[in-house]
Amino acid sequence: MTDLPDRITLNEWDRRYAELSRAGLREPDYGGCLRRHVDDGDTRLLSLRMDNSAASLRLWNFLLTEEDRLRKAREEGKLLVGTLKDLGTVPVMVYSMKNAVAFYPDGAWWIPCIMERNAKLLEIADSLGIDDSFCPVRAMLGAFVSQAHFPIPDLLICSVGATCDDLSAIAQRLDAMGHPVHWWEIPFRRAPDPGEESVALPGIFLAPHDQVAFVRKELERVREILQDRAGLALSDADLAAGIGRANRVRSLLDRLRETVFAASPAPLPALEMLIAEMLAIHFCSDQNECMAVLESLLAEATKRAGAGVGPLPEDAARIFWVNPVADLRVMNMLEDAGGRVCGTEYLFSHALDRIPEGIVPMEALARAALADPMAGSPVDRAERICHDIGRFGAEAVVVSSIPGASHCALEGTIIGDIVRRRLALPILEIEVPPITDSQEPTLRTRLEALVETARSRRAGIP
């Protein structure tokens, strides 16, 4: 058995799994061969190339068994809270309670990719009047109708205001379908006026004190709803402990990003890093196991970085990636083209920043919520992206957009303009629908051209 890092297909994973098992692989209860997920309908796995480490196996199994954990939580009588749109604030509150589990029903937007339309979720959304002019998050409506992908939550909490218009429309449709949604408002973040009292947010922004106070009041309302439905108090002490646990996840992720993005060759591929980052939003329905998965990935990445090995070539072009992709295969395509990801801004950078500790917990959460890149202007997002490109270094940038997602329509061009002007890096804008097969040749050409352009800018290469 070789332990050399590689990106392997599902068929190769069958053999790899047998090898790892023979070598004494120890797995959690959700472990097993990845093949079983294909048998359950996750057919896109057959088109992906995945990292060959045991840590990545654990990550994939953790991701693809979330539904089982949610059903178990339901059986155990825990409160199931669907947190819509909000990426990383309300779940921290929910996981501060002993008898509650949060999950992210909007995450169903990946089902049409993972299951390659076998689930027919988009077709159900079409029939409900939410067609493909909306974001693929509309797949969530199909999942609520079919009830085949997650148990129907006991409580739905959705942020509105400075959020995507289409997500709001989809959540309103859900509400009208008999799944009542509790709304809380996140205002459009503005820069403090001269002389106005301001508050430093996690990350790089300031916000007016009044806006933070408003969000805090909104989150207090959410706390009351949670307490009421759970029949338990959610004290400041509970919240402080919950924030501490969330920060442990964020800190692990930060170290993982630092290790992977800074090392050459990249110790882990972009696909596994994308999934790992997504864990920060809602912990994949098990906060402790989420930490264990990240620790395992970090150990693998550290080991590989120390040995100077990785699944990608050392001269891979360093690419900063903006926005998550609807089709996971596109991350493979970048690497097939000779690139590697060395920095990301997947629309939830606020969920990666540490939540302030040592202050009143609700104040801390309000500041974290207001740091959401989507609560501010695209110019702010570009600012953060330029900042993070500086942190990790990049030779080119991909701005990936999601068809139908209202925020993507103009944002990509604005971000591209600013990054281009500020850092003079080549920028590639692409649109990635849930299944990209029909566009694969043109997508590959663009990604290859970006890699060639980045490499040709290196001195000495003709």
Added chain:
Amino acid sequence: MIVAGIDAGSRTIKVVLLDGETLTVLGAGVVDQGIEQEALAERLLQDVLENAGIRRDDVAAMVATGYGRKLIHAADTQITEISCQAVGVSHCLPGARTVIDIGGQDSKFLQLLPSGRVSDFAMNDRCAAGTGRFLETAAAQLGVRVAEFGEMAGRSAEAAQISSMCVVFAETEIVGLLAQGCTAEDIAAGIQASIAQRIGCMGGLKATPPVVFTGGVALVPTMGSALSAALGHPVTVAPEPQLTCALGAAIMAARRIDASSDSE
């Protein structure tokens, strides 16, 4: 040392044979694309070699580029049309800072560094808006061939306003304009202007002069002046604009030989 570049585009295949040391063009050819892409490319290469009196064995290196580049297995390597176009244009017109390439199925906007290397680029998305295909459809609807389309546009008194960028919607719009009594000449000029405007703002890139126009659509008379009006800069149509990408591929083949002999 003889080198070859093959540009397997969406509508045509182009081959350029080059003396790899002097970078003199020894032969070139263009053939319509088809289903048997690799066989068509191979046949074209053979024809060009025969016409130039060169044996196949004498070709020391070959680079394939274009939409169908991965199908040209005889090539030593494949390089995208973005890189090849930049090299080809910089060879023909040194100092070019912007390249607009409009091919059969896609269009590209390249920004070049003073050295001729690509600094940034944009390509059109999935649809045919702003491509040769758009022009072909419009020409067919106006009852002319693409070759005559530019001349027809040149006779326009006042370009019609074409608001649709989608081929399908533009067809409907053309029918409507004809019904309103708009002349075919004005519609043709309006279509050229709408393509040029679309290219002019592609990907948020800004044109820096000198601007060079390449691709099959550059052969359409008056398209260059429509682009020039949209960009606000003079536009130079590259010599043999259909062949610059294949030429760039051939030059890349020569450079690869140089690089490998340097490293030995």
